[in-house]
Amino acid sequence: MRTVNLVVMLAVTVISALLGAINLLLGDHPRHLPLMAALLSLILVSVAYALLLVNHAAKGLGGQVLVLLLYMVSIAAGFVTCGSLGLVPYTMESQGVGFLPALNRVWRTVLTFGVPAVGSYALAVFYLRRRSAALRRTSDQ
Structure with missing residues (x-):
C-alpha cells in the first residue's frame, strides 16, 4: 500500500x-493565476507527503489508508486555499483595488481551508513519526 x-x-x-x-x-496570466496557484499547491502537497512516506516507515494497511485519506484532505483543502490566494491579483486588476482590500475578500476562505490542509499534514507527520519510533524500539530489543 505504501507503493x-x-x-x-x-x-x-x-x-x-x-x-x-x-x-x-x-x-492570460492574471486570469489563470488562481489555477496556477492551485496546481502549485497540488505539487507541493504531493511532494511533501511523498517525502514523508519515503523517510518514515509505517507498516500495515490501516496506517497507509489513514495517510492516503489525510493526503486527500490536504490536497483538496490546499487546492481551494491556494486558488483563493491566486484570486488576489485578479481582484486587484478587475476591481481596481489595492492588495489589502483584495486580500480582505479571500482571507476567510484561506483560513477555513488552510487550517485543515496544514492540520492533516501535521497529523500525518505525527502519526508516521510515532509509528516509526515504535518500529525502531521493537527492532532494537
Missing part, C-alpha cells in the same frame, strides 16, 4: 506540473 500511495502522489505531481506548464504557455 500505491507513492505512485498516486507522484502521479498527481506529474499531472499537475504538466497542466501548469500547459496553462503557463496558453494563458
Whole structure:
C-alpha cells in the first residue's frame, strides 16, 4: 500500500506540473493565476507527503489508508486555499483595488481551508513519526 500511495502522489505531481506548464504557455496570466496557484499547491502537497512516506516507515494497511485519506484532505483543502490566494491579483486588476482590500475578500476562505490542509499534514507527520519510533524500539530489543 505504501507503493500505491507513492505512485498516486507522484502521479498527481506529474499531472499537475504538466497542466501548469500547459496553462503557463496558453494563458492570460492574471486570469489563470488562481489555477496556477492551485496546481502549485497540488505539487507541493504531493511532494511533501511523498517525502514523508519515503523517510518514515509505517507498516500495515490501516496506517497507509489513514495517510492516503489525510493526503486527500490536504490536497483538496490546499487546492481551494491556494486558488483563493491566486484570486488576489485578479481582484486587484478587475476591481481596481489595492492588495489589502483584495486580500480582505479571500482571507476567510484561506483560513477555513488552510487550517485543515496544514492540520492533516501535521497529523500525518505525527502519526508516521510515532509509528516509526515504535518500529525502531521493537527492532532494537
